[in-house]
Amino acid sequence: MSDEEFLVDRHGPVTVLTLNRPQARNALNGSLIAGIGATVLEAEQDSGTRALVLTAAGDRAFCAGMDLRAFSGGEDVGFSDTPENRAFQRLTRGAVEVPVVGAANGTAVGGGLELLLGCDLIVAADTAKFGLPEVQRGLFPGGGGTYIAERVPLGIALQLTLTGEFFSAARGYEIGLINAVVPAGQVLDTALAFAERIAANGPLGVAACKELVRLSVTDPERAAERLRHWQGVVFASADAKEGALAFMEKRDPVWQGK
Template sequence: MANTATDELVRTQHGPVLILRLNRPDARNALTGSLLNAIGSAVNEAEADPDTRVVVLTATGDRAFCAGMDLRAFADGDSIGLDSEDGLGYQRLCEGTLSIPVVGAVNGSAVGGGLELLLGCDVVVSSSAAKFALPEVSRGLFPAGGGTSLGTRIPLGAALELTLTGDAITAERARELGLVNAVVDPEQVLESALRYAERIAANAPLGLAACKELVRLAVTAPDRVADRLGHWQSTVFGSADAREGAVAFVEKRAPVWQGR
Protein backbone atom coordinates (compact mmCIF):
# COMPACT_ATOMS: atom_id res chain seq x y z
CA MET A 1 0.00 0.00 0.00
CA ALA A 2 1.21 3.49 -0.85
CA ASN A 3 0.72 6.30 1.68
CA THR A 4 0.48 10.05 1.15
CA ALA A 5 -0.49 12.41 3.94
CA THR A 6 -1.18 15.90 5.13
CA ASP A 7 -1.20 16.57 8.87
CA GLU A 8 -4.96 16.04 8.99
CA LEU A 9 -5.69 13.45 6.29
CA VAL A 10 -3.79 10.29 5.40
CA ARG A 11 -4.34 8.68 1.98
CA THR A 12 -3.47 5.02 1.42
CA GLN A 13 -3.88 3.35 -1.97
CA HIS A 14 -4.79 -0.33 -1.56
CA GLY A 15 -5.07 -1.63 -5.13
CA PRO A 16 -8.30 -0.17 -6.55
CA VAL A 17 -9.35 1.08 -3.09
CA LEU A 18 -8.38 4.51 -1.74
CA ILE A 19 -8.39 4.66 2.07
CA LEU A 20 -8.89 8.14 3.53
CA ARG A 21 -8.11 8.46 7.25
CA LEU A 22 -9.08 11.52 9.27
CA ASN A 23 -6.01 12.20 11.39
CA ARG A 24 -6.80 14.54 14.29
CA PRO A 25 -7.15 12.04 17.16
CA ASP A 26 -6.35 14.60 19.86
CA ALA A 27 -9.39 16.61 18.68
CA ARG A 28 -11.58 13.52 18.21
CA ASN A 29 -11.01 13.92 14.45
CA ALA A 30 -13.19 17.04 14.42
CA LEU A 31 -13.59 18.86 11.11
CA THR A 32 -11.66 22.01 10.35
CA GLY A 33 -11.86 23.95 7.11
CA SER A 34 -8.52 22.54 5.98
CA LEU A 35 -9.51 18.93 6.75
CA LEU A 36 -12.84 19.35 4.99
CA ASN A 37 -11.07 20.70 1.91
CA ALA A 38 -8.49 17.89 2.02
CA ILE A 39 -11.30 15.32 2.03
CA GLY A 40 -13.02 17.11 -0.85
CA SER A 41 -9.81 17.23 -2.87
CA ALA A 42 -9.18 13.52 -2.26
CA VAL A 43 -12.64 12.38 -3.39
CA ASN A 44 -12.51 14.65 -6.46
CA GLU A 45 -9.21 13.02 -7.44
CA ALA A 46 -10.57 9.53 -6.72
CA GLU A 47 -13.51 10.12 -9.08
CA ALA A 48 -11.12 11.25 -11.83
CA ASP A 49 -8.72 8.31 -11.37
CA PRO A 50 -9.80 5.26 -13.42
CA ASP A 51 -7.62 3.01 -11.26
CA THR A 52 -9.54 3.92 -8.09
CA ARG A 53 -12.86 2.11 -7.89
CA VAL A 54 -13.92 2.56 -4.23
CA VAL A 55 -13.15 4.97 -1.37
CA VAL A 56 -12.95 3.78 2.25
CA LEU A 57 -13.41 6.53 4.83
CA THR A 58 -12.07 5.98 8.35
CA ALA A 59 -10.17 7.81 11.11
CA THR A 60 -7.25 7.54 13.52
CA GLY A 61 -7.72 6.11 17.00
CA ASP A 62 -10.50 4.14 18.65
CA ARG A 63 -12.39 6.89 20.53
CA ALA A 64 -13.96 8.84 17.71
CA PHE A 65 -14.59 8.54 14.01
CA CYS A 66 -15.44 12.25 13.91
CA ALA A 67 -16.86 14.64 16.50
CA GLY A 68 -18.26 16.96 13.84
CA MET A 69 -17.27 20.59 13.44
CA ASP A 70 -14.28 21.75 15.46
CA LEU A 71 -16.12 24.34 17.55
CA ARG A 72 -12.89 25.76 18.98
CA ALA A 73 -11.53 26.39 15.48
CA PHE A 74 -14.92 27.75 14.38
CA ALA A 75 -14.97 30.16 17.34
CA ASP A 76 -11.49 31.32 16.31
CA GLY A 77 -12.77 32.22 12.83
CA ASP A 78 -11.96 29.03 10.90
CA SER A 79 -13.51 29.19 7.42
CA ILE A 80 -15.28 26.19 5.87
CA GLY A 81 -15.46 27.44 2.26
CA LEU A 82 -17.98 25.06 0.68
CA ASP A 83 -18.06 27.14 -2.51
CA SER A 84 -14.54 26.03 -3.57
CA GLU A 85 -13.97 23.00 -5.82
CA ASP A 86 -12.69 21.00 -2.85
CA GLY A 87 -15.58 22.20 -0.69
CA LEU A 88 -18.05 21.10 -3.36
CA GLY A 89 -16.37 17.69 -3.47
CA TYR A 90 -16.88 17.36 0.28
CA GLN A 91 -20.49 18.45 -0.08
CA ARG A 92 -21.15 15.87 -2.80
CA LEU A 93 -19.62 13.22 -0.54
CA CYS A 94 -22.01 14.13 2.28
CA GLU A 95 -24.96 14.19 -0.15
CA GLY A 96 -24.11 10.75 -1.51
CA THR A 97 -23.81 12.10 -5.06
CA LEU A 98 -20.22 11.06 -5.80
CA SER A 99 -20.11 8.66 -8.73
CA ILE A 100 -17.64 6.40 -6.92
CA PRO A 101 -18.85 4.07 -4.13
CA VAL A 102 -17.84 4.98 -0.56
CA VAL A 103 -17.49 2.56 2.37
CA GLY A 104 -17.44 3.96 5.90
CA ALA A 105 -15.17 2.28 8.48
CA VAL A 106 -16.40 3.74 11.78
CA ASN A 107 -13.58 3.21 14.26
CA GLY A 108 -15.28 5.24 17.03
CA SER A 109 -18.23 7.48 17.77
CA ALA A 110 -19.73 9.63 14.99
CA VAL A 111 -21.36 12.79 16.28
CA GLY A 112 -22.88 15.82 14.54
CA GLY A 113 -21.01 16.46 11.31
CA GLY A 114 -19.30 13.10 11.77
CA LEU A 115 -22.63 11.33 11.47
CA GLU A 116 -23.59 13.59 8.55
CA LEU A 117 -20.36 12.53 6.83
CA LEU A 118 -21.39 8.89 7.21
CA LEU A 119 -24.73 9.54 5.50
CA GLY A 120 -22.74 9.98 2.29
CA CYS A 121 -21.26 6.49 2.62
CA ASP A 122 -22.99 3.72 0.69
CA VAL A 123 -22.00 0.88 3.03
CA VAL A 124 -20.98 1.39 6.67
CA VAL A 125 -19.05 -0.95 8.99
CA SER A 126 -19.02 0.13 12.64
CA SER A 127 -17.00 -0.67 15.72
CA SER A 128 -19.15 -2.26 18.41
CA ALA A 129 -17.93 0.49 20.76
CA ALA A 130 -19.13 3.38 18.57
CA LYS A 131 -22.06 5.66 19.34
CA PHE A 132 -24.01 7.89 16.97
CA ALA A 133 -25.69 11.22 17.70
CA LEU A 134 -26.89 14.51 16.23
CA PRO A 135 -26.69 16.75 19.34
CA GLU A 136 -26.96 20.12 17.56
CA VAL A 137 -30.28 21.12 19.16
CA SER A 138 -28.65 20.97 22.60
CA ARG A 139 -26.16 23.62 21.41
CA GLY A 140 -28.68 26.02 19.93
CA LEU A 141 -28.17 24.72 16.38
CA PHE A 142 -29.61 22.08 14.05
CA PRO A 143 -27.87 19.47 11.85
CA ALA A 144 -27.57 21.68 8.77
CA GLY A 145 -24.86 19.62 7.04
CA GLY A 146 -27.25 16.89 5.91
CA GLY A 147 -28.45 15.47 9.22
CA THR A 148 -32.03 16.54 8.56
CA SER A 149 -32.07 14.01 5.70
CA LEU A 150 -31.55 11.18 8.21
CA GLY A 151 -35.09 9.98 7.50
CA THR A 152 -34.01 8.90 4.01
CA ARG A 153 -31.68 6.39 5.66
CA ILE A 154 -33.63 5.21 8.70
CA PRO A 155 -37.34 5.16 9.71
CA LEU A 156 -38.87 8.64 10.09
CA GLY A 157 -39.79 8.20 13.74
CA ALA A 158 -36.25 7.22 14.65
CA ALA A 159 -34.81 10.12 12.64
CA LEU A 160 -37.07 12.57 14.47
CA GLU A 161 -36.13 11.06 17.82
CA LEU A 162 -32.40 11.44 17.17
CA THR A 163 -32.62 14.98 15.80
CA LEU A 164 -35.12 16.32 18.37
CA THR A 165 -33.58 14.81 21.51
CA GLY A 166 -29.92 14.89 20.50
CA ASP A 167 -29.53 11.56 22.28
CA ALA A 168 -26.90 9.01 21.27
CA ILE A 169 -27.58 5.46 20.10
CA THR A 170 -25.33 2.40 20.19
CA ALA A 171 -23.77 0.72 17.17
CA GLU A 172 -26.13 -2.22 17.51
CA ARG A 173 -29.16 0.08 17.55
CA ALA A 174 -27.73 1.87 14.49
CA ARG A 175 -27.51 -1.49 12.71
CA GLU A 176 -31.10 -2.37 13.65
CA LEU A 177 -32.27 0.94 12.17
CA GLY A 178 -30.24 0.46 8.95
CA LEU A 179 -27.82 3.32 9.61
CA VAL A 180 -24.89 0.88 9.49
CA ASN A 181 -24.57 -2.43 7.64
CA ALA A 182 -22.34 -4.38 10.01
CA VAL A 183 -21.04 -4.14 13.58
CA VAL A 184 -17.71 -5.79 14.34
CA ASP A 185 -15.06 -5.81 17.06
CA PRO A 186 -13.05 -2.55 17.08
CA GLU A 187 -9.88 -4.17 15.75
CA GLN A 188 -11.75 -5.65 12.78
CA VAL A 189 -13.38 -2.46 11.45
CA LEU A 190 -10.94 -1.52 8.68
CA GLU A 191 -10.39 -5.12 7.59
CA SER A 192 -14.15 -5.69 7.32
CA ALA A 193 -14.63 -2.42 5.42
CA LEU A 194 -11.87 -3.38 3.00
CA ARG A 195 -13.59 -6.70 2.31
CA TYR A 196 -16.75 -4.83 1.34
CA ALA A 197 -14.71 -2.41 -0.77
CA GLU A 198 -12.89 -5.19 -2.61
CA ARG A 199 -16.17 -6.98 -3.39
CA ILE A 200 -17.59 -3.75 -4.77
CA ALA A 201 -14.41 -2.90 -6.72
CA ALA A 202 -14.57 -6.27 -8.50
CA ASN A 203 -17.70 -5.12 -10.34
CA ALA A 204 -18.13 -2.93 -13.44
CA PRO A 205 -17.60 0.81 -12.71
CA LEU A 206 -20.46 2.05 -14.92
CA GLY A 207 -22.88 -0.43 -13.40
CA LEU A 208 -21.80 0.64 -9.92
CA ALA A 209 -22.33 4.31 -10.73
CA ALA A 210 -25.77 3.54 -12.14
CA CYS A 211 -26.82 1.50 -9.11
CA LYS A 212 -25.56 4.11 -6.66
CA GLU A 213 -27.38 7.01 -8.31
CA LEU A 214 -30.64 5.22 -9.08
CA VAL A 215 -31.02 3.49 -5.70
CA ARG A 216 -30.45 6.77 -3.87
CA LEU A 217 -32.79 8.70 -6.19
CA ALA A 218 -35.55 6.16 -5.61
CA VAL A 219 -35.56 7.39 -1.98
CA THR A 220 -34.61 11.06 -2.30
CA ALA A 221 -36.08 12.14 -5.66
CA PRO A 222 -38.29 9.42 -7.17
CA ASP A 223 -39.61 11.81 -9.83
CA ARG A 224 -36.13 11.86 -11.40
CA VAL A 225 -35.69 8.08 -11.60
CA ALA A 226 -37.37 7.46 -14.95
CA ASP A 227 -35.23 10.05 -16.75
CA ARG A 228 -31.99 8.85 -15.18
CA LEU A 229 -32.92 5.20 -15.73
CA GLY A 230 -33.17 5.86 -19.46
CA HIS A 231 -29.78 7.56 -19.44
CA TRP A 232 -28.12 4.70 -17.59
CA GLN A 233 -29.78 1.99 -19.71
CA SER A 234 -28.34 3.41 -22.91
CA THR A 235 -24.97 4.17 -21.30
CA VAL A 236 -24.41 0.86 -19.52
CA PHE A 237 -26.05 -1.67 -21.83
CA GLY A 238 -24.23 -0.24 -24.85
CA SER A 239 -20.85 -0.10 -23.11
CA ALA A 240 -17.66 -2.04 -23.75
CA ASP A 241 -17.93 -3.33 -20.18
CA ALA A 242 -21.36 -4.84 -20.90
CA ARG A 243 -19.86 -6.76 -23.82
CA GLU A 244 -16.86 -7.75 -21.68
CA GLY A 245 -19.15 -9.04 -18.93
CA ALA A 246 -20.97 -11.32 -21.39
CA VAL A 247 -17.76 -12.57 -23.03
CA ALA A 248 -16.08 -13.21 -19.68
CA PHE A 249 -19.14 -15.19 -18.51
CA VAL A 250 -19.06 -17.37 -21.64
CA GLU A 251 -15.28 -17.84 -21.40
CA LYS A 252 -15.51 -18.60 -17.66
CA ARG A 253 -12.94 -15.99 -16.64
CA ALA A 254 -12.83 -12.85 -14.54
CA PRO A 255 -13.87 -9.75 -16.53
CA VAL A 256 -11.42 -6.95 -17.20
CA TRP A 257 -13.34 -3.70 -16.78
CA GLN A 258 -12.47 -0.51 -18.63
CA GLY A 259 -15.09 1.78 -17.12
CA ARG A 260 -16.58 2.60 -20.53
Protein backbone atom coordinates in the same frame (compact mmCIF):
# COMPACT_ATOMS: atom_id res chain seq x y z
CA MET B 1 -2.31 20.98 5.19
CA SER B 2 -0.22 18.86 7.47
CA ASP B 3 0.38 15.36 6.14
CA GLU B 4 -0.02 14.16 9.70
CA GLU B 5 -3.61 15.40 9.93
CA PHE B 6 -4.86 13.63 6.82
CA LEU B 7 -3.55 10.38 5.33
CA VAL B 8 -4.19 8.84 1.92
CA ASP B 9 -3.32 5.21 1.14
CA ARG B 10 -3.92 3.13 -1.95
CA HIS B 11 -5.05 -0.50 -1.86
CA GLY B 12 -5.27 -1.45 -5.53
CA PRO B 13 -8.43 0.20 -6.90
CA VAL B 14 -9.46 1.41 -3.42
CA THR B 15 -8.28 4.68 -1.87
CA VAL B 16 -8.35 4.96 1.93
CA LEU B 17 -8.78 8.43 3.47
CA THR B 18 -7.87 8.66 7.16
CA LEU B 19 -8.73 11.56 9.45
CA ASN B 20 -5.65 11.75 11.63
CA ARG B 21 -6.41 14.20 14.46
CA PRO B 22 -7.16 11.77 17.30
CA GLN B 23 -6.07 14.32 19.90
CA ALA B 24 -8.94 16.54 18.65
CA ARG B 25 -11.37 13.64 18.24
CA ASN B 26 -10.76 13.97 14.49
CA ALA B 27 -12.76 17.21 14.38
CA LEU B 28 -12.98 18.84 10.96
CA ASN B 29 -10.83 21.92 10.48
CA GLY B 30 -10.26 23.79 7.25
CA SER B 31 -7.21 21.87 6.08
CA LEU B 32 -8.85 18.52 6.78
CA ILE B 33 -11.98 19.47 4.82
CA ALA B 34 -9.87 20.77 1.93
CA GLY B 35 -7.81 17.57 1.95
CA ILE B 36 -10.87 15.36 1.84
CA GLY B 37 -12.33 17.44 -0.98
CA ALA B 38 -9.10 17.33 -2.98
CA THR B 39 -8.87 13.56 -2.62
CA VAL B 40 -12.49 13.16 -3.73
CA LEU B 41 -11.79 15.24 -6.84
CA GLU B 42 -8.70 13.16 -7.64
CA ALA B 43 -10.65 9.92 -7.20
CA GLU B 44 -13.43 11.09 -9.53
CA GLN B 45 -10.88 11.96 -12.22
CA ASP B 46 -8.95 8.69 -11.90
CA SER B 47 -10.57 5.78 -13.70
CA GLY B 48 -8.37 3.42 -11.69
CA THR B 49 -10.05 4.43 -8.43
CA ARG B 50 -13.17 2.31 -8.05
CA ALA B 51 -14.06 2.97 -4.40
CA LEU B 52 -13.15 5.09 -1.38
CA VAL B 53 -12.92 4.12 2.28
CA LEU B 54 -13.26 6.93 4.83
CA THR B 55 -11.91 6.18 8.29
CA ALA B 56 -10.14 7.84 11.20
CA ALA B 57 -7.23 7.32 13.57
CA GLY B 58 -7.56 6.39 17.23
CA ASP B 59 -10.16 4.32 19.04
CA ARG B 60 -12.24 7.00 20.76
CA ALA B 61 -13.87 8.92 17.94
CA PHE B 62 -14.45 8.67 14.23
CA CYS B 63 -15.22 12.38 14.03
CA ALA B 64 -16.63 14.91 16.49
CA GLY B 65 -17.86 17.18 13.71
CA MET B 66 -16.74 20.74 13.12
CA ASP B 67 -13.66 21.97 14.96
CA LEU B 68 -15.27 24.75 16.98
CA ARG B 69 -11.91 26.21 17.93
CA ALA B 70 -11.00 26.60 14.26
CA PHE B 71 -14.45 28.02 13.46
CA SER B 72 -14.37 30.53 16.30
CA GLY B 73 -10.90 31.59 15.17
CA GLY B 74 -12.23 32.56 11.77
CA GLU B 75 -10.85 29.59 9.87
CA ASP B 76 -12.66 28.53 6.71
CA VAL B 77 -14.27 25.23 7.71
CA GLY B 78 -15.83 24.36 4.40
CA PHE B 79 -18.09 27.33 3.78
CA SER B 80 -16.18 29.20 1.06
CA ASP B 81 -16.86 28.42 -2.60
CA THR B 82 -13.80 26.42 -3.61
CA PRO B 83 -13.63 23.20 -5.67
CA GLU B 84 -12.38 21.31 -2.60
CA ASN B 85 -15.17 22.58 -0.35
CA ARG B 86 -17.78 21.83 -2.99
CA ALA B 87 -16.44 18.29 -3.31
CA PHE B 88 -16.57 17.85 0.47
CA GLN B 89 -20.17 19.08 0.51
CA ARG B 90 -21.08 16.62 -2.23
CA LEU B 91 -19.56 13.90 -0.09
CA THR B 92 -21.85 14.78 2.82
CA ARG B 93 -24.83 14.61 0.45
CA GLY B 94 -23.84 11.21 -0.94
CA ALA B 95 -23.25 12.76 -4.36
CA VAL B 96 -19.64 11.68 -4.94
CA GLU B 97 -19.31 9.73 -8.19
CA VAL B 98 -17.15 7.03 -6.60
CA PRO B 99 -18.75 4.64 -4.06
CA VAL B 100 -17.74 5.48 -0.48
CA VAL B 101 -17.55 3.08 2.48
CA GLY B 102 -17.45 4.66 5.93
CA ALA B 103 -15.31 2.88 8.54
CA ALA B 104 -16.32 4.26 11.94
CA ASN B 105 -13.57 3.22 14.34
CA GLY B 106 -15.25 5.13 17.18
CA THR B 107 -18.04 7.50 18.13
CA ALA B 108 -19.55 9.84 15.53
CA VAL B 109 -21.87 12.61 16.63
CA GLY B 110 -23.20 15.77 14.99
CA GLY B 111 -21.11 16.55 11.94
CA GLY B 112 -19.24 13.27 12.37
CA LEU B 113 -22.43 11.30 11.85
CA GLU B 114 -23.40 13.64 9.00
CA LEU B 115 -20.13 12.71 7.31
CA LEU B 116 -20.98 9.01 7.64
CA LEU B 117 -24.47 9.63 6.25
CA GLY B 118 -22.82 10.68 3.00
CA CYS B 119 -21.19 7.27 2.69
CA ASP B 120 -22.90 4.52 0.72
CA LEU B 121 -22.09 1.77 3.24
CA ILE B 122 -21.11 2.09 6.89
CA VAL B 123 -19.03 -0.29 9.00
CA ALA B 124 -18.88 0.50 12.73
CA ALA B 125 -16.97 -0.64 15.77
CA ASP B 126 -19.19 -2.43 18.28
CA THR B 127 -18.18 0.13 20.93
CA ALA B 128 -19.09 3.20 18.84
CA LYS B 129 -21.90 5.60 19.71
CA PHE B 130 -23.81 7.85 17.35
CA GLY B 131 -26.13 10.81 17.62
CA LEU B 132 -27.40 14.11 16.31
CA PRO B 133 -27.58 16.13 19.56
CA GLU B 134 -27.86 19.60 17.99
CA VAL B 135 -31.36 20.30 19.32
CA GLN B 136 -30.01 19.94 22.85
CA ARG B 137 -27.86 23.00 22.11
CA GLY B 138 -30.59 25.06 20.49
CA LEU B 139 -29.50 24.11 16.97
CA PHE B 140 -30.41 21.50 14.38
CA PRO B 141 -28.26 19.12 12.28
CA GLY B 142 -27.77 21.61 9.46
CA GLY B 143 -24.91 19.80 7.73
CA GLY B 144 -27.11 17.08 6.28
CA GLY B 145 -28.20 15.23 9.42
CA THR B 146 -31.87 15.75 8.61
CA TYR B 147 -31.30 13.57 5.54
CA ILE B 148 -31.12 10.61 7.89
CA ALA B 149 -34.74 9.99 6.91
CA GLU B 150 -33.38 8.76 3.59
CA ARG B 151 -31.64 5.91 5.43
CA VAL B 152 -34.03 4.94 8.25
CA PRO B 153 -37.83 4.93 8.77
CA LEU B 154 -39.40 8.37 9.22
CA GLY B 155 -40.50 7.79 12.81
CA ILE B 156 -37.01 6.77 13.86
CA ALA B 157 -35.44 9.72 12.00
CA LEU B 158 -37.77 12.09 13.85
CA GLN B 159 -37.03 10.44 17.19
CA LEU B 160 -33.26 10.75 16.72
CA THR B 161 -33.30 14.34 15.51
CA LEU B 162 -36.01 15.69 17.86
CA THR B 163 -34.59 14.14 21.02
CA GLY B 164 -30.90 14.30 20.16
CA GLU B 165 -30.43 10.96 21.91
CA PHE B 166 -27.37 8.80 21.35
CA PHE B 167 -27.63 5.26 20.03
CA SER B 168 -25.29 2.29 19.85
CA ALA B 169 -23.76 0.67 16.80
CA ALA B 170 -26.02 -2.34 17.38
CA ARG B 171 -29.08 -0.07 17.32
CA GLY B 172 -27.77 1.55 14.14
CA TYR B 173 -27.59 -1.88 12.55
CA GLU B 174 -31.12 -2.73 13.70
CA ILE B 175 -32.60 0.36 12.06
CA GLY B 176 -30.71 -0.19 8.81
CA LEU B 177 -28.29 2.71 9.11
CA ILE B 178 -25.15 0.59 9.60
CA ASN B 179 -24.23 -2.30 7.33
CA ALA B 180 -21.86 -4.19 9.64
CA VAL B 181 -20.88 -4.01 13.32
CA VAL B 182 -17.53 -5.61 14.17
CA PRO B 183 -14.83 -5.39 16.86
CA ALA B 184 -12.84 -2.16 16.57
CA GLY B 185 -9.76 -3.93 15.27
CA GLN B 186 -11.72 -5.34 12.32
CA VAL B 187 -13.43 -2.14 11.15
CA LEU B 188 -10.96 -1.12 8.46
CA ASP B 189 -10.47 -4.63 7.10
CA THR B 190 -14.25 -5.13 6.88
CA ALA B 191 -14.71 -1.79 5.12
CA LEU B 192 -11.90 -2.64 2.70
CA ALA B 193 -13.54 -5.98 1.94
CA PHE B 194 -16.80 -4.19 1.05
CA ALA B 195 -14.91 -1.66 -1.08
CA GLU B 196 -12.95 -4.36 -2.91
CA ARG B 197 -16.15 -6.28 -3.67
CA ILE B 198 -17.63 -3.09 -5.14
CA ALA B 199 -14.43 -2.32 -7.07
CA ALA B 200 -14.46 -5.77 -8.66
CA ASN B 201 -17.75 -5.05 -10.42
CA GLY B 202 -18.41 -3.25 -13.69
CA PRO B 203 -17.82 0.48 -13.08
CA LEU B 204 -20.68 1.65 -15.29
CA GLY B 205 -23.15 -0.66 -13.58
CA VAL B 206 -21.89 0.46 -10.16
CA ALA B 207 -22.26 4.12 -11.12
CA ALA B 208 -25.81 3.48 -12.34
CA CYS B 209 -26.77 1.67 -9.13
CA LYS B 210 -25.29 4.37 -6.88
CA GLU B 211 -27.18 7.15 -8.61
CA LEU B 212 -30.48 5.38 -9.27
CA VAL B 213 -30.91 3.78 -5.84
CA ARG B 214 -30.35 7.13 -4.11
CA LEU B 215 -32.67 8.94 -6.53
CA SER B 216 -35.39 6.33 -6.03
CA VAL B 217 -35.61 7.56 -2.43
CA THR B 218 -35.13 11.30 -2.94
CA ASP B 219 -36.61 11.99 -6.39
CA PRO B 220 -38.51 9.09 -8.00
CA GLU B 221 -39.44 11.08 -11.13
CA ARG B 222 -35.82 11.99 -11.77
CA ALA B 223 -34.87 8.36 -11.07
CA ALA B 224 -37.21 7.22 -13.87
CA GLU B 225 -35.58 9.67 -16.28
CA ARG B 226 -32.07 8.62 -15.34
CA LEU B 227 -33.03 4.94 -15.54
CA ARG B 228 -33.69 5.37 -19.25
CA HIS B 229 -30.35 7.12 -19.64
CA TRP B 230 -28.40 4.42 -17.83
CA GLN B 231 -30.19 1.62 -19.71
CA GLY B 232 -28.87 3.05 -22.97
CA VAL B 233 -25.37 3.58 -21.62
CA VAL B 234 -24.79 0.36 -19.69
CA PHE B 235 -26.53 -2.29 -21.76
CA ALA B 236 -24.84 -1.11 -24.96
CA SER B 237 -21.40 -0.85 -23.36
CA ALA B 238 -18.27 -2.87 -24.02
CA ASP B 239 -18.30 -3.84 -20.35
CA ALA B 240 -21.73 -5.43 -20.71
CA LYS B 241 -20.40 -7.61 -23.52
CA GLU B 242 -17.26 -8.39 -21.50
CA GLY B 243 -19.33 -9.37 -18.46
CA ALA B 244 -21.35 -11.87 -20.46
CA LEU B 245 -18.29 -13.26 -22.24
CA ALA B 246 -16.31 -13.62 -19.01
CA PHE B 247 -19.23 -15.47 -17.42
CA MET B 248 -19.40 -17.94 -20.31
CA GLU B 249 -15.63 -18.40 -20.35
CA LYS B 250 -15.55 -18.81 -16.56
CA ARG B 251 -12.93 -16.11 -15.98
CA ASP B 252 -12.72 -12.75 -14.24
CA PRO B 253 -13.91 -9.87 -16.43
CA VAL B 254 -11.54 -7.12 -17.52
CA TRP B 255 -13.47 -3.85 -17.22
CA GLN B 256 -12.81 -0.79 -19.38
CA GLY B 257 -15.42 1.52 -17.86
CA LYS B 258 -17.03 2.06 -21.26
